Amino acid sequence: MTRHIKPLHYIALTCLAATAWLPVQAQNQFDLNQLAPGQLILNMNSNAETSVPQDTLNVMISYVAQGPNPSALQDEVNEAIREARDLLQKTDNIDFTIQGYRVYTIQPERGTRKDVDDPVWRAQQNIQLHTLNSESLLVVTARLQQLGLTVDNMFYSLSDEKHKAESEALLKVTLENLQTQAEAVAAALGKSEAELVEVNVNVSQNFGRNMSVAAGDAGFFRAEMAVPVAVPGETQVNVNISARVLVSE
Secondary structure, eight states, rough: OEEOOOHHHHHHHHHHHTTTTTTOOOOOSOOGGGGOOOOEEEEEEEEEEEEEEOOEEEEEEEEEEESSSHHHHHHHHHHHHHHHHHHHHHHHHHOOOEEEEEEEEEOOOTTTHHHHSEEEEEEEEEEEESSHHHHHHHHHHHHHTTTTOOOEEEEOOOOOHHHHHHHHHHHHHHHHHHHHHHHHHHTTTTOSSSEEEEEEEEOOOOOOOOOOOOOOTTOOSSSOOOOOOOOOEEEEEEEEHHHHEEEEE
16 A cells, blocks of 8 residues: 655745734635545644744843932933933943833832822833853842842843744754554555645644742942852643644545
């Protein structure tokens, strides 16, 4: 008996073009009315997953000033963030954005009018940083802490480029597994052809955080700051393919 299997590389390339890495897409919908005598349609499913080491370090850091004079506080924040920006602009391979400027009064305690009559103001601005060079960013973070900035959050993630590469590799494996299953089922049924005629691809989205660091008192910092420590975790990448398989004599 001669088995005829639709070329795997053709299916993979078609699916890649159809999905564009969206969570779910369908391809080549098949009309059951087109079935010829001796043909069968099978619903099949294949799944593959892997744990990928996270490669991107992300740091959220801010400068916070508090006191009775909002103008003086804003000037203090502006000066600190400008100094931080100048430092970051001299550093290679670290991407950053400066945003989240806020000036507000601290809420008064219940049952008192102290902060209403004599309000305490708080001004702050945030910097978000990320890089593939985690050692460099950890050193820069320590220097920013020396300037009085406080780490609000620190976590590792998987870059979109790495996630896409791993997803493409998994897609190939999953399609190969599905093709092998289809071939085995066709042979068991005494059929000589197995063709994937409708394919649904589901690729897991790129989420995941490894660790966080709570913010402390921005008004306290040492002249020399030890470099923070962070260890990357892993992100699960998953590909699931469900398909309708046409088997024929």
